[in-house]
Amino acid sequence: MNANYKFSASQFLAKSKHWIGLDRAIAYTIMARFWSAMAGIITVLLIAQFLSPNEQGYYYTFFSIVALQIVFELGFSFVVLQLAAHERAQLTFLPDGRVEGNAAAHSRLASVLQLSVRWYSLAGLLMAIALLPAGMYFFATHQNSGAVVAWRLPWCLLVVAAMLAFQIDPVFSFLEGCGYIAQVAHRRLIQAVLGSLLAWTALVTHHGLFSPAMVILGQVTVGLVYLFYSHVGRLLKNLLLYPVGENHVGWRREVWPFQWRIALSWLSGYFIFYIFNPLLFVYQGPVEAGRMGMSLTVSGAVGGVAIAWMSTKASPFGSLVARNEIETLDRLFFRTLWQSTILCAAGSAVLFLCLFLGGPHYPKLAARFLTPWALGMLLLATLVNQVIFSEALYLRAHKCEPFLVNSVLGAFITLGASWVLAKFWGANAVALGICLITTLIGLPWGTYIFVTKRREWHAAFNEAKAQ
Secondary structure, eight states: OHHHHHHHHHHHHHHHHHHHTOOHHHHHHHHHHHHHHHHHHHHHHHHHHHSOHHHHHHHHHHHHHHGGGHHHHTTHHHHHHHHHHHHHTTEEEOTTSOEEEOHHHHHHHHHHHHHHHHHHHHHHHHHHHHHHHHHHHHHHHTOOSSSOOOOHHHHHHHHHHHHHHHHHHHHHHHHHHTTOHHHHHHHHHHHHHHHHHHHHHHHHTTOGGGHHHHHHHHHHHHHHHHHHSSHHHHHHHHHHHSOOTTOOOOIIIIIHHHHHHHHHHHHHHHHHHTSHHHHHHHHTOHHHHHHHHHHHHHHHHHHHHHHHHHHTTHHHHHHHHHTTOHHHHHHHHHHHHHHHHHHHHHHHHHHHHHHHHHGGGOHHHHTTSOOHHHHHHHHHHHHHHHHHHHHHHHHHTTTOOTTHHHHHHHHHHHHHHHHHHHHHTOHHHHHHHHHHHIIIIIHHHHHHHHHHHHHHHHHHHHHHHHO
8 A cells, every 4th residue: 555655656746747847957947046036036125125216226227238248148158058969969978077979079069168168258358348338438427316326346346247257157058058957057056046145245234236246256156166176177178178170160160150140139139138227227217227127127037937947948959959859859848838838927927916916015115116017017028028938949959040030120129119118208118118019029920930940840850751
């Protein structure tokens, strides 16, 4: 009886994990995202307690301006992940850092890492040289007439921290492409915890504008310790020193045709997701920018937890494509899509109800957010973006970027609409604009591209299989 009970319990757990889609990588990623979501709530409360409305605007606009690192990153981290995922399909990684398998794939994998290190070393330096004076000019030019905010030193430290993180993130992407998804997710959890603790320390000691830099410095500290003092350090060292020879990934032939499309999509993403706070800061002041920033943060936290189900599949998707296991790819994708979308919808509904019902009881805190209907618009846009991101991830696993035109035109439309709405009507109107553009343009267009390209590639796959 006891044995049957254990057997039934194990069966139930196995089936639950299958339907929920929970594995070790997702578990760590969810824990990191859940921590970030819960920590975000604590951070919001601390910001409301220790930062003035003006300082809140600077806080969130700091993050929006430093996100311009996208200009220098150019989506290369995603390209690195996919290139590594395609090569590692033919390789085996040993605990001592050695690599076994196809010699050509070994050389090509090493060339991917070597190329990415060279790229990010130069791009990180250029990023710091450009962002530091750009931010100084932006904030100095748009000083608010209210209380003076000491923003210069926090901004300088934030740029330095972002430059250091810029060097580590692509190596993590490379490791994810090599299959170390759970290990990287575990380190990201520790990064999130340490970053939050340092940020809270800055807030409660009345150095609140230093907290964005503290978040990133916490991530950098954990990342460096992991890369230098763990077994993956041996793997990375061996690959960095490996003589590539003729079997290397060609930049012009293989990387650039994929990357320039990803780069334009990434650049477009800045105007689709990050431009709102700077625009509101300029036209409506830091208080309005702060309300938008805090509302985007809580809605993004919900999407961040849900998207973990899909983002952890980027490397497996790439490997399945490399092995032409299209049917397995489709089963995994659609199951994960339903799981992540349902979770995002449920989380959005719970968050909206909490803020809608709790607002009248905590008016000072509610005043730091947008109105409930505007926050609802942002949550709906988050849900729609969940589907669009998933469709794009599936297609990009084929080392293609069919979302290029969609992203570029979406950026122009979003920038134009947000500029007008921010200048004449304010943050609530911007939130409505985000929702309408995402729902009425982004989703139908993105789904059309997904269905069309998937049908086209499936036809090619079936034809090759028949031969």
